[in-house]
Amino acid sequence: MTRTPVRAALGTAVAFILLAGAAPAAATGGTLRPQLEAITAAGMPGVFAQAVDGRHRQSAAAGVADVTTGAPTRPGMRHRVGSITKTFTATVLLQLAGEGRLRLDAPLGRYLPAYAVDGVTVRMLLNHTSGIADYDHVIFATDTSLEENRHRTFTPAELAAFGLNQPATNPPGAAWSYSNTNYVLAGMILEKITGRSPAYEITKRIIRPLGLRHTYLPGTGTRIHGPHAAAYIPWYEGVLVDFADYNMSWGWAAGDLVSTTDDLNRFYRALLTGKLLKPAQLAEMQTTVPWVPGAPEYGGYGLGLYSNLLPCGLAWGHDGLVLGHSTISWHSADGRRQVTVAQNMTHYVAPGQPDPISDATITMLVTQLCGEQPATARTTAARPHLAEQSFRR
Template sequence: MNTTISRRAAVAALATAVLAGAATPAMAAAPAMAASSAKAASSAQDRPELRKAMNAFVDAGFTGIQLRVRDQQGDWAAGAGVRKLGSAAKPPADGSFWAGSITKTFTATMVLQLVAEGRIGLDSPAADYLPGYGLDERITVRMLLRHTSGIFNYTGEYNPDGTMDEPGIPANGDEWVPNRFNSYKPEELVRLALSKKPRFEPGTQWSYSNTNYTVALLLIENVTGHSYATELKRRITGPLGLRGTLAAGNRTTALPGPHTHGYYQYKDRVIDLSHQNLSLLTGAGDLISTTQDLATFFSALNGGKLLPAPLLAEMRTAIPTSIPRQDYGLGIWAQDLGPGCGTVYQHNGSPPHGYGALMYSSPDGSKTLTASVTWLDSATRGSAKDFLTLVDALVKQEFCDTPTGQTRPDNPGSAF
C-alpha cells in the first residue's frame, strides 16, 4: 500500500514506496506452536520500553496500535489507544487488520515455491506462463518479483516528491473514497497496465509497482490451475496454522472478529474503513491478517521452513532502490538500520487509508516485530505525517543494541 517522502509518495510505493508444496514436520507442528505462543504472550514479562514506543503513536494522534514482539525474552503482545472512535476499549492484542503490501511477501513466497518444484523458471519470460496478455518477452519472473519489469503501475505512477506523474485507478485520497467498494478483476487491472507506456525498458531500473504482483497472482493461478486463495491455504496458511490470514479477493469485506477501526475524513464525514473492497490490490495488497500470523509466517520464512536455502538466498539478494539503505529482493526488503543495529528483513504495508501494518525479522527468523497501526486519515494527512519516524523508533527499540529513535532518519521505514 518512503524515504522522507510524503504518505502520498508512500502510497506511490503502494502504488511506488513463499518448500515445494509439502509440509515439513516443523510446519505441521505450527498450529500447536501458534497456540502456545498465544499463551506465552499473556505470561511474558512486561516490556516498558516497547510500551513507551507504542504510546508515542497514541501521543502523536494515532487512534490505536497492536504490537507483537518475539525474541529471547519470549512472545509479548499488547495494544494501546482505542479500538474505535467513541470507545474506551483498547485495541485487541491480536485483532485482524488489512495487511496491505505485506501481501507481496506471501505472493513471492508462493511463486518461489513453484520455482522449487520446477514448474516456473525464475529467469524465464513471464509471458511463457501467461500467454495472451502481450507481456514483453524480455520481462522475467524475477523482474516481476523485484519490481524491475518496467510495467506501468495501475494505481498510478508518482514522482519522487509524491506528485502524480501518470494517473491510474485512484487508490487514495478523496477521489478514492466514493469508489472504495468497486470490484476489479486481476485480468482487467493487468490489461489496463499493459495498455500504458512502460515506465522503462525491462531490467534497466527499479520502480515499485502493484501490477507486478497482480501479474504474479495470475501466474500462480495459471500454472497451478487453482485460485490464489486455494494455493495460499495449501502452501502457507494451512501448514503454518495461520487461522487469521486470508485473501479478501474480489468482494466487499468487513474485517472479521475483534479488530481496530481506521478512518478517513471525507468532506464533512468520518468514513470507517474496516469495511471495503480491496480487489484493486489483488495479489499485491489484499490480505487480512493478525500480528500472531505475520510473526509465525515471517519467522518460518526467514528460518528456512518455507523455501529451500538457495531460493531463500535468491529472495534476499537485494538491489538498491530509490530509498536510502533499503534494498529490494524478491518480495522482501533488506533494511540497514545503522550502527549497532545491522540488517533486518521486512515488508510493511497499508491499504489506501487509515491502516498501517509492520512485519520485521532478524536474518535467522529468531526475532520478529509485527504490528498494526490505525488513525483518522485525511487529505491533509493529520497524524500520518509522523508515521515513518515513529516506526523507525519502534523498530530500533527492538533490533538495535542502543536504540535512540530521537531524530528522523534518512531511511524512515519501507515502501508500502
C-alpha cells in the same frame, strides 16, 4: 473546504535506516506499551504490535479502535496488511520454482502470452524492475472513487490492463519502481501454473501448514472477520472516514491479506529459518535490488521481501498500506528478533511535511530490534515507494 490530498492507496511504507555509527544489539528492546503510547501521542488513533526476542514475546496496544465509541485497540486484532501479501505470493512462486514448475528468468510471455512485454521476466515482476506501471492512480483517480469502489469487484485482468496501459516507468531491468501490477501478473502466473487461485495456494501451502488461524484472503468479501479496528482516512475538515469494510479485489495477489501481528511474526520466522523454501529459493528471495543506487549495504528489495540496514545489521520483512490500515513487519536475519506493528489511520500527511507518527513508529521498530541507540546515531526514514500521485478532483 480543503484537506490534505489522499495518496495512492495500496503501497508500502518502507523506511530504510542510515546511521552515522552502528551499535550492537541490546538484549531487549524494552517494554513495548510506552513506545506505542508515543505513537498515539503523536496523533495515531490506535496501534498494536507484537515484539519477539528469542523466547520472550510481548504484545501490546494503545489508543482506540473506534473514535466514536472509544473502544480500545487490543493486541491480536485482525488487520488488513496490504502489500505484505506480496511476500506470501512470492513465497508460493518460489516454491513452484523449487519444484521445477517455474523459471524465474523466463519471459512473462511464456506463462501469460496475452500480457507479454518484451524483455520482462518473472524475476522482474517479483523485484519490481519490470518497468510496468502501477494501477492505483487509475482506480482511485478522484476522492469520490474511494466510495464508488467500496463494493466494486475488479478482475485480475482489469487490474493488469490498467497498469499495462500506462507508460512504462523504465526499460525492463533498468531500475527499481514499485508497482502492484507486477504482483497481479505474478498471481496470474501462479494461477496458470497450478490451476488454482492465489488464495487457495497460499492457504494450502502457507496458512494451514503454519497454523496461521487468523490469516486469510477475503477476496470480494467486504467485512473483516473477528475483532478489528476501524480504518481511518482524514477527510474534509479532518473528519475521519472509516474504510474497514471494503471489497479488496482491487488488491488481489498484491494486497488482499488480512492477518494479525502474531501470525505475521510466525510466518516470517518460518520463512527466514527455511521452513517454507529450499535454501536456493530463499537465497533468490534475498537477492536484492539496492534502495540506494550503488550502495547495496543499505539493503534493498528482493523477491517479495526487502532488507533495511539497522544498527544491529540487516532486517528483513515487508510492509503494507491500504485504505486506513498500515502494517510494518521487520525481522532479524535469523528470525530471533521480530516486531510487527499495525495502525488504524493512513494518508494523514502531505509529502514533505513533518510526520511525528512515522518518527515514533520507526523509533519503536529500531529499539525493539536493536535496543536503545546512542545519541550519535543518525536515523533517516525514507519511503521511496509510497506512490506520490494525488487523487485527482
